[in-house]
Amino acid sequence: MPPRRRNRTQGLERVLGTPALFATAYGNVGSSIYYALGVTASFALGLTPLVFVLAGLIFAATAATYAEGTVRYPEAGGSSSFARHGFNEVVSFVAAWAQMLVYVATVAISAFFVPHYLSVFWEPMRENPWDVVVGAIVIALLVGINIVGVREAARVNILLAVVDFATQALLVVLGFVLVFSPAILTANVSFGVAPTWSQFFVAIPIAMLAYTGVETVSNLAEEVRDPPRHVPNAYKLIAIAVFAIYFTLPLVALSALPVREVGGEFETLLGLGPEEGGYANDPVLGVVAGLGLSGTLLEVLEIYVGVLAATILFIATNAGVIGASRITYAMASYRQLPEVFRRLHRRFRTPWLALLVFAGVVPIIVILPGETNFLGTMYSFGATLSFTVAHVSLIALRYRFRDEELAYRASPNLRVRGVDWPLFAVFGALGTLIAWFVIVAQDAQTRWAGIGWIVGGFIAYAAYRRWFVRAPMAATVRAPQLVLGPALEIDYRTILVPVLRSAESEEALVAAARLASGRRARVVLLHVLEVPLEQPIDADLRDQEEVADDLLDNASAIVERYGVRAVPRIVRARRAGPAIVDESIAQNAELVVVGAPRERGRRGGPVFGRTVDHVLRRSAVRVLVAAGRAAA
8 A cells, every 4th residue: 555644633533542532531521520519519518629539549540440451451341341351251240230320320410410501591490390301301312313323523522522621620710719718618627517427438439420431431442543552641631630620620619609507407509409599400500600700791601601511411411322332232242131232223223222221211210300319329339339340350350361461551560479469459449349338338229229220130141141041151152243134134343454555455455345335334444563572562662653553544544435434453462363363352343354465385384374374263253355466
């Protein structure tokens, strides 16, 4: 293929690097400020800023765990994927089912808060029943859109994420100039009384609402060009940005809306519902109202924040809908859920039943009571359980595969008896496990609803495995890779193409693009950087990476001419053959198309070379060889 100058202006759309990953994830994580602030303040009162700091430390450890695990296994699933490799399918199911609860709660709470911020135009939307009605309509609308298969505009999401962060930072600056008061913040706190110790400890797992969407980067890992570089950097930026907002904005909020004693009870308008004149359901609007502004300026700022918040929450709801469908599809692919949830709509080619049930019906049922605290605690129940499994799984992976080379190893670590024990995962596991126990012990409604969700799912999983799959519960069993359409024609959703600078590789690209064209499929373009044994696997290979980037840009241009989505990938390995096989599994590919010249070697030797021969022998999916003329 002739060299082509890289079009960097299109990089964020076609290639997920650090900026795109950060912006996409922050659009989800950053959206939680619009409801987490009020829900947390209702429990933590004047200690809300401290609670967010403690939750932030746990989040930093969780981000490190997800960064290493995602680089190690760049596939959708997050904690479920880590558990599958670290333990077995039973633990993987528990993590996945907890994730499902997280997505259900995310969809419900994000949609529920949309009308509260739109109440700047119509006041009744702040209260029941209109907030529940509009929230349910938002869920139904987004489920319908996703069943039809309308794609999100990536650039719009990135722009909104940037505007969102800038707006939050602006509110912080205005707050520090206009209302920030250390004296008020000190007076807000009466240890053991406001809040009580019970409220304080419950507030810590509740504050983890602030980190809704941490799975986003993991779910996008399959579309990251160079995971060892981009995934850890994205997580670091997210942690810094979110921590900065959640440390500063609560200081402003509690300066503007301080804790007060009413009838022997301590409260803040930040944590009270609209029926009591508070802002628990639209806390950022409460911050705006408490800045001391008036007249036209206040009205304009309220409308701006209300519209922006509603838009961000609408997108966050959609991200939850997509996440629920992705985790459902992944679970069905590994025989954790019935095959019917993996089945695609005949016309739209989307997992319609998964979307309808887990992103539509269940969240609407959850949203009906209109209780924000219950939604928040249910999210925390699922999130802390899922995060705990992720941390413990990473510890198990470090122990089981102690001699395995890692392209990225998070830190800090402590080497004992030949094992690099991940201290961040140990700290994170203790933090999230204790937080989970606190939720279970302190909140009876969440305890029985959450445990009922887990136990009910586990019973269904055991029955499905025994009576339908007829396989041990702990065994990893993949569903057939091929999806059969109504005419029994093979419908490829993901095609993997190893890319080199050769005529045969270009033929493979064209063949893959033609197979994918018109099917809403994607073509994963893989270039393997073979690292010599004398160098560490994470060695500095900037020159080779630059060459690989140019090569993949050229390959993307070829595929995109056919209207097919290209997903460029760079993977480091000692040998290309095993890397291609592993990536085809990680990407859930139905087909591998590889270009290779015929080799005139000795009798009995590989016809297409060692790499292609290894792929043909070891691949778990179909392999198509675009063969050129015999090499001289």
